[in-house]
Amino acid sequence: MPREIETEQARTMSLEAYADTILPGERRWPGDRAVAGVSRGGGAVASGALEVLRSAEGGMAPALDMLADGLNEHARAYAAESGIELDADVPPFVSLHYPDRVLLVQRLTDRANPECDAWISLAMFCTIAFDAGSHTSTVEALAAGHVGLTTMGFRAPDSDGLWRFDTYSYGRQLARPHPDTTPSGSPS
Amino acid sequence: MTSSESTDVLVIGSGFGGAITAYHLAAGGARVVVLERGPWLTGEDFQHDFKFGSSSTRIFDFVIGDGMSVLSGNCVGGGSVVYFAAMPRAPRFVFDRKGRFNRRMWPAAVSRDTLEPWYDRVAEALPVTQTAWDTVPFSGGLFGAACDHAGRTANAVPAAVDTSRCTNCNWMMSGCRFDAKRSLLLNYLPAALAHGAQIRPLHEVQHLSRTDDGGYRVHYTVLDDVDYRVEVGGGTIDAKIVVLAAGAGATPVILQRSEPTLGAMPHAVGRYFSGNGERLNTAIFDEDRIRDVLGLSRPDGVPYEAYQIGKGPCVATWDRLDGSLPEYERYSLEQLYFPPGFGTILTQVPDAVGPSWFGVEKKELLRRWQSWLTIFTMSEDDNEGVFGPPPSSGNSMRLSQQMLGRGSLRYEPTENTLRGWALSDAEVRDILERDGLARVMPWTNDVVGAYTVHPLASCRIGDDPATSALDDRHELRDHPGIFVTDGSAVPGGLTVNPAMTIAALAERAVPGIVEAARARGVDVRYGAPAPDGATSSRDAVLPLVSGARRR
Numbered sequence: 067m068p069r070e071i072e073t074e075q076a077r078t079m080s081l082e083a084y085a086d087t088i089l090p091g092e093r094r095w096p097g098d099r100a101v102a103g104v105s106r107g108g109g110a111v112a113s114g115a116l117e118v119l120r121s122a123e124g125g126m127a128p129a130l131d132m133l134a135d136g137l138n139e140h141a142r143a144y145a146a147e148s149g150i151e152l153d154a155d156v157p158p159f160v161s162l163h164y165p166d167r168v169l170l171v172q173r174l175t176d177r178a179n180p181e182c183d184a185w186i187s188l189a190m191f192c193t194i195a196f197d198a199g200s201h202t203s204t205v206e207a208l209a210a211g212h213v214g215l216t217t218m219g220f221r222a223p224d225s226d227g228l229w230r231f232d233t234y235s236y237g238r239q240l241a242r243p244h245p246d247t248t249p250s251g252s253p254s
Numbered sequence: 255m256t257s258s259e260s261t262d263v264l265v266i267g268s269g270f271g272g273a274i275t276a277y278h279l280a281a282g283g284a285r286v287v288v289l290e291r292g293p294w295l296t297g298e299d300f301q302h303d304f305k306f307g308s309s310s311t312r313i314f315d316f317v318i319g320d321g322m323s324v325l326s327g328n329c330v331g332g333g334s335v336v337y338f339a340a341m342p343r344a345p346r347f348v349f350d351r352k353g354r355f356n357r358r359m360w361p362a363a364v365s366r367d368t369l370e371p372w373y374d375r376v377a378e379a380l381p382v383t384q385t386a387w388d389t390v391p392f393s394g395g396l397f398g399a400a401c402d403h404a405g406r407t408a409n410a411v412p413a414a415v416d417t418s419r420c421t422n423c424n425w426m427m428s429g430c431r432f433d434a435k436r437s438l439l440l441n442y443l444p445a446a447l448a449h450g451a452q453i454r455p456l457h458e459v460q461h462l463s464r465t466d467d468g469g470y471r472v473h474y475t476v477l478d479d480v481d482y483r484v485e486v487g488g489g490t491i492d493a494k495i496v497v498l499a500a501g502a503g504a505t506p507v508i509l510q511r512s513e514p515t516l517g518a519m520p521h522a523v524g525r526y527f528s529g530n531g532e533r534l535n536t537a538i539f540d541e542d543r544i545r546d547v548l549g550l551s552r553p554d555g556v557p558y559e560a561y562q563i564g565k566g567p568c569v570a571t572w573d574r575l576d577g578s579l580p581e582y583e584r585y586s587l588e589q590l591y592f593p594p595g596f597g598t599i600l601t602q603v604p605d606a607v608g609p610s611w612f613g614v615e616k617k618e619l620l621r622r623w624q625s626w627l628t629i630f631t632m633s634e635d636d637n638e639g640v641f642g643p644p645p646s647s648g649n650s651m652r653l654s655q656q657m658l659g660r661g662s663l664r665y666e667p668t669e670n671t672l673r674g675w676a677l678s679d680a681e682v683r684d685i686l687e688r689d690g691l692a693r694v695m696p697w698t699n700d701v702v703g704a705y706t707v708h709p710l711a712s713c714r715i716g717d718d719p720a721t722s723a724l725d726d727r728h729e730l731r732d733h734p735g736i737f738v739t740d741g742s743a744v745p746g747g748l749t750v751n752p753a754m755t756i757a758a759l760a761e762r763a764v765p766g767i768v769e770a771a772r773a774r775g776v777d778v779r780y781g782a783p784a785p786d787g788a789t790s791s792r793d794a795v796l797p798l799v800s801g802a803r804r805r
């Protein structure tokens with residue numbers, strides 16, 4: 067395998083492992099290493115985290131190689147410090163078990179870390195992949211069973227792709243108003 | 255010398271502060287040009303879509319600062335297009351606040367009583383109406399019922415929503431496709447256009463300089479309509495009067511950047527920023543307890559599972575808006591919906607063993623998303639926000655094509671602010687955790703710091719020149735002819751949603767701006783009716799304004 071492809075694959079796996087740490091999912095295939103498999107159903111990766119991160123709109127794309135490499139450097143340092151032996155078959159961050167990935171991500175996103183902005187941005191985009199699927203149209207995402215939106219129980223639109231809820235209210239007064247409410251309905 | 259266009263009044267920004275002043279000045283006879291950095295969308299342009307590049311990112315601005323992130327509108331109509339349209343008036347005690355300098359923050363001329371006729375103008379114009387309980391969505395009903403169960407009162411909040419058109423889709427933050435939300439696109443702005451005002455979208459003002467005749471030259475760049483990081487043109491416009499209304503996260507930045515050309519700014523420009531003491535808590539409800547304790551169920555028998563359904567905040571509890579309580583301990587609590595995209599990342603897992611905002615437990619929490627309820631605190635913060643040196647353009651270094659940027663605002667909450675937040679967190683827990691109804695956690699401030707959709711006070715009115723940038727007529731001290739009429743003029747946290755007060759202050763500022771324009775030779779007078787021609791609130795203020803009415 068040419069070296070660049072290897073590097074490319076290693077970076078993808080590392081970013082997937084980061085996304086999977088933020089909102090974890092089940093393994094995509096037996097022997098999936100990037101996804102740790104600590105949660106039932108898909109997570110950020112299956113929701114399209116890599117597509118969101120790589121989208122031109124998001125603005126993260128130019129920084130991803132650097133972030134993936136940085137992540138692995140931090141993982142190497144973390145492993146050395148914790149006496150963890152890394153598996154040379156996969157990138158260092160991927161080699162970490164889920165609890166160690168979590169500890170490292172906590173350290174990276176800590177506001178005391180001068181680099182935290184970048185790691186927080188990465189986490190934000192991974193979350194957005196899961197809770198909004200922002201790389202794709204929401205109507206299409208739901209129709210295709212988008213993992214995050216489906217997990218959250220996000221309701222489907224009407225047939226014209228717009229949301230309307232005809233039934234929306236308990237339909238009755240459920241509390242006493244503040245005694246000093248003014249005639250315009252505001253606090254006094 | 256390059257040739258520059260000219261106009262009587264140049265308005266920067268088309269939100270509440272810009273649209274209201276533009277309308278009245280145009281209707282009064284002035285030539286008005288409005289420069290707006292965002293795009294111009296209407297009706298069907300507003301999409302039900304979280305995709306990057308849809309209206310949800312085109313019309314939104316999210317600037318991450320150091321300890322405070324600011325969310326606001328980025329389009330013609332400004333915040334009114336993305337907002338939730340809850341429009342209460344500020345309680346009386348707010349105008350007597352003293353703040354950290356222990357002296358009245360508001361100008362002596364402004365109180366709830368003196369502002370009331372101006373509130374009435376806004377209420378007639380938008381219009382703002384009372385919310386009926388039978389139009390309150392499940393989420394608001396649930397909060398109301400929980401308040402009642404806990405011995406609290408709760409009100410349906412006045413709103414600028416036409417409920418006959420509303421589908422309760424909860425896509426308000428992407429703009430209202432059904433024209434149910436009474437944004438400025440439906441009243442002040444079309445009326446301003448009808449009176450000859452020009453509105454230029456995607457025109458971002460960068461700085462001001464002076465002209466030889468005592469007026470101002472406004473320097474703008476034109477932005478690409480997809481990638482706002484790209485400038486596609488630029489120019490200048492000369493004006494006799496400038497109305498700055500770019501919002502509290504942007505107005506001070508334009509003035510800071512203008513210091514080399516305009517001269518020193520008042521000390522309070524870019525200081526005393528308030529986030530309206532904003533704080534969010536998310537409750538995760540136990541559906542069975544909703545039925546058993548509160549006796550609620552939807553027509554289909556499900557107790558709630560309806561976080562997604564509704565029209566933003568509809569019910570609030572005002573029990574802590576009590577003027578006899580100490581300052582910093584007064585706040586309102588309002589039920590709220592925050593859509594995915596921002597609405598889940600800061601939510602924390604109650605009793606988390608691992609990390610609280612990401613990870614395995616967070617994903618489990620997301621499975622119950624429809625049983626969430628978010629409660630919004632608006633409290634008295636300490637005006638502790640300070641803007642650092644301005645970025646090279648706009649009000650942030652733009653990171654994404656749209657929406658996301660990094661700004662220079664620093665905010666370290668003081669003990670006073672933290673105390674208000676802690677008290678309100680405890681109150682929310684007391685109401686919602688009672689009898690096992692829900693588990694509640696505040697949103698984390700450890701990820702992007704605090705956050706606000708209500709930026710205020712960064713260029714405020716006041717009587718004290720040391721702590722206010724504007725006089726009580728909204729004119730920038732030492733820079734006659736520049737007026738600021740947006741949220742930055744509000745002296746401090748309001749304990750309720752601010753747009754009604756921002757709009758009322760803009761209405762109140764208009765006669766003074768008219769007078770200043772007349773003094774500069776502009777043939778303009780005050781006295782336009784509401785945008786739809788209604789006259790009752792206009793007639794009520796005419797006796798209050800003197801010089802501005804003369805022909």
Ligand SMILES: Cc1cc2nc3c(=O)[nH]c(=O)nc-3n(C[C@H](O)[C@H](O)[C@H](O)COP(=O)(O)OP(=O)(O)OC[C@H]3O[C@@H](n4cnc5c(N)ncnc54)[C@H](O)[C@@H]3O)c2cc1C
Binds near residue numbers: 291292336339460751
């Ligand atoms: C999601 C959300 C929900 C909200 N819900 C409510 C609510 O229910 N009730 C309530 O009272 N308030 C609400 N608000 C707050 C409300 O929208 C604002 O308080 C209000 O819009 C502020 O008015 P403004 O005139 O200060 O500025 P804005 O309305 O923000 O208008 C400023 C305008 O200036 C433009 N601008 C900025 N920089 C430049 C520049 N350099 N050149 C040209 N133009 C520029 C901006 O694009 C914007 O259009 C909400 C806000 C958000 C974000």
